[in-house]
Amino acid sequence: MARFKVVLAYDGTNFAGFQRQPHQRTVEGVLTNVINKMAKHPNPAIIVYGSGRTDAGVHALGQVIHFDFPFKISEIGMLKGINSMLPLDMEVSQVIIVDDDFHARYDVSGKRYLYRFDLSEFINPFKRFYTGHWRFPVDINRIKQAIPSLVGEHDFSSFVASGSTAKTNVRTIYEATCYLDRKQNEVVLEFYGNGFLYNMVRIMAGVLIEIGSNRRDVNDIERLFKVKNRNQARLTAPASGLYLKRVYYEGDDPDHPTKLPVKQR
Amino acid sequence: MARFKVVLAYDGTNFAGFQRQPHQRTVEGVLTNVINKMAKHPNPAIIVYGSGRTDAGVHALGQVIHFDFPFKISEIGMLKGINSMLPLDMEVSQVIIVDDDFHARYDVSGKRYLYRFDLSEFINPFKRFYTGHWRFPVDINRIKQAIPSLVGEHDFSSFVASGSTAKTNVRTIYEATCYLDRKQNEVVLEFYGNGFLYNMVRIMAGVLIEIGSNRRDVNDIERLFKVKNRNQARLTAPASGLYLKRVYYEGDDPDHPTKLPVKQR
Numbered sequence: 001m002a003r004f005k006v007v008l009a010y011d012g013t014n015f016a017g018f019q020r021q022p023h024q025r026t027v028e029g030v031l032t033n034v035i036n037k038m039a040k041h042p043n044p045a046i047i048v049y050g051s052g053r054t055d056a057g058v059h060a061l062g063q064v065i066h067f068d069f070p071f072k073i074s075e076i077g078m079l080k081g082i083n084s085m086l087p088l089d090m091e092v093s094q095v096i097i098v099d100d101d102f103h104a105r106y107d108v109s110g111k112r113y114l115y116r117f118d119l120s121e122f123i124n125p126f127k128r129f130y131t132g133h134w135r136f137p138v139d140i141n142r143i144k145q146a147i148p149s150l151v152g153e154h155d156f157s158s159f160v161a162s163g164s165t166a167k168t169n170v171r172t173i174y175e176a177t178c179y180l181d182r183k184q185n186e187v188v189l190e191f192y193g194n195g196f197l198y199n200m201v202r203i204m205a206g207v208l209i210e211i212g213s214n215r216r217d218v219n220d221i222e223r224l225f226k227v228k229n230r231n232q233a234r235l236t237a238p239a240s241g242l243y244l245k246r247v248y249y250e251g252d253d254p255d256h257p258t259k260l261p262v263k264q265r
Numbered sequence: 266m267a268r269f270k271v272v273l274a275y276d277g278t279n280f281a282g283f284q285r286q287p288h289q290r291t292v293e294g295v296l297t298n299v300i301n302k303m304a305k306h307p308n309p310a311i312i313v314y315g316s317g318r319t320d321a322g323v324h325a326l327g328q329v330i331h332f333d334f335p336f337k338i339s340e341i342g343m344l345k346g347i348n349s350m351l352p353l354d355m356e357v358s359q360v361i362i363v364d365d366d367f368h369a370r371y372d373v374s375g376k377r378y379l380y381r382f383d384l385s386e387f388i389n390p391f392k393r394f395y396t397g398h399w400r401f402p403v404d405i406n407r408i409k410q411a412i413p414s415l416v417g418e419h420d421f422s423s424f425v426a427s428g429s430t431a432k433t434n435v436r437t438i439y440e441a442t443c444y445l446d447r448k449q450n451e452v453v454l455e456f457y458g459n460g461f462l463y464n465m466v467r468i469m470a471g472v473l474i475e476i477g478s479n480r481r482d483v484n485d486i487e488r489l490f491k492v493k494n495r496n497q498a499r500l501t502a503p504a505s506g507l508y509l510k511r512v513y514y515e516g517d518d519p520d521h522p523t524k525l526p527v528k529q530r
Contacts, residue, residue: 009389009390009391010390011390011391011393059391083387088388088390088393089390089393090390091387091388091389091390092387122348122356122357123353123356124274124356125274125275125276125353125354125355125356126274126276126324126395128276128353128354130391
């Protein structure tokens with residue numbers, strides 16, 4: 001019996017999110033089936049633990065899961081084995097045998113998300129599932145001016161969707177950056193923090209794109225932190241533009257070794 | 266009554282090709298419905314003429330159609346009108362009112378196609394519908410050495426799929442280029458010619474990628490021209506990697522104003 005940490009990408013378009021649900025195609029459901037099949041359906045069944053959920057339509061470039069596998073198999077054997085059985089909208093990029101006490105969710109020290117807004121006047125047929133769409137003029141310098149306000153430890157109560165079960169809305173963002181990809185005609189936002197609340201990245205993306213289009217003051221984020229009222233943040237940017245880029249564990253990032261107060265245990 | 270030339274892009278993934286077919290979702294079918302709806306279903310119905318077919322799964326960045334519209338409407342009004350009614354996997358990029366004798370198919374003087382091969386070891390979840398996949402090492406310099414052999418007037422009998430109804434297999438290629446996109450990990454091929462036979466670009470792409478992977482001699486294209494035998498070309502690269510990039514009409518390209526022997530009339 002060995003514990004495997006697996007890093008994987010998926011196109012969220014045709015999944016009803018990460019979490020297993022009856023009669024729905026989910027990332028967790030597909031992975032659980034594939035891994036139990038590889039192990040010839042042991043009893044009890046192998047359980048797959050993810051670093052956290054992603055919603056329907058949200059993509060992952062580097063989601064992390066772990067599970068215990070009953071047969072001896074090398075890391076590369078596991079990687080090729082899973083990939084040969086996964087559907088084409090999922091792909092494992094890394095497999096590591098880890099200590100028996102590693103936990104994909106409890107040991108998370110940080111996550112990195114990407115958000116892409118396509119700025120075309122009409123929705124680009126090739127991007128409809130892979131970006132959010134914003135058809136109004138954007139001044140990237142306004143977003144660049146505003147985005148540092150998000151960095152640091154804040155109460156994100158204005159940036160959490162109803163339905164969140166988090167005990168506290170305080171989170172720390174280590175990095176928040178943006179750039180205009182002129183070739184792709186996209187605004188790309190990136191957030192790295194110790195944890196993110198339900199819909200938090202999509203709500204931050206909505207606020208920032210409104211700032212870029214002059215629909216909010218450049219200093220509006222500070223006001224939103226103060227009012228602690230989700231209705232003030234208005235938009236939740238569409239799931240299609242959101243990517244879970246990377247999940248960090250202790251030791252993964254030497255820049256933030258001690259900033260781990262909100263372990264999601 | 267005015268004749269409209271319309272340039273459009275579509276994601277071919279969810280279409281059974283361009284040409285109208287009963288009980289199938291096709292590009293021509295969707296366009297015909299939308300344009301007749303805009304004209305309040307005239308009798309006889311408005312007919313949509315395309316520059317040529319694309320197969321199921323093949324994409325277009327710049328397909329061209331024409332039709333006659335019974336009501337007065339500006340070019341920009343037509344563009345916004347069609348786009349507001351099209352599904353999200355199609356998008357009109359340009360509308361021009363043209364002379365009554367313009368014909369989207371008969372007047373074609375050239376076409377430009379793009380082919381993308383993704384070189385990842387496993388199929389990239391985000392590219393499965395948008396590239397061909399080639400998992401073997403490729404030496405781009407071998408393709409660069411071979412690709413100029415395609416340029417010029419040749420008998421492409423080795424590069425045409427069975428089922429072609431063309432009277433002659435002679436076509437002229439004006440430009441054939443390739444490059445390695447390191448960031449995307451893709452080989453990108455581009456072909457500009459006066460006309461292309463059934464599956465011709467996909468067969469040329471298959472031959473070139475095999476040359477790149479040392480499975481064919483760099484000079485094999487000249488041999489294929491001589492033998493005039495489609496079986497010798499083996500592979501047809503997948504539809505998912507093929508894009509109709511642009512359709513040219515007389516006057517569109519000052520570099521090739523007189524090279525129009527194979528008008529597809």
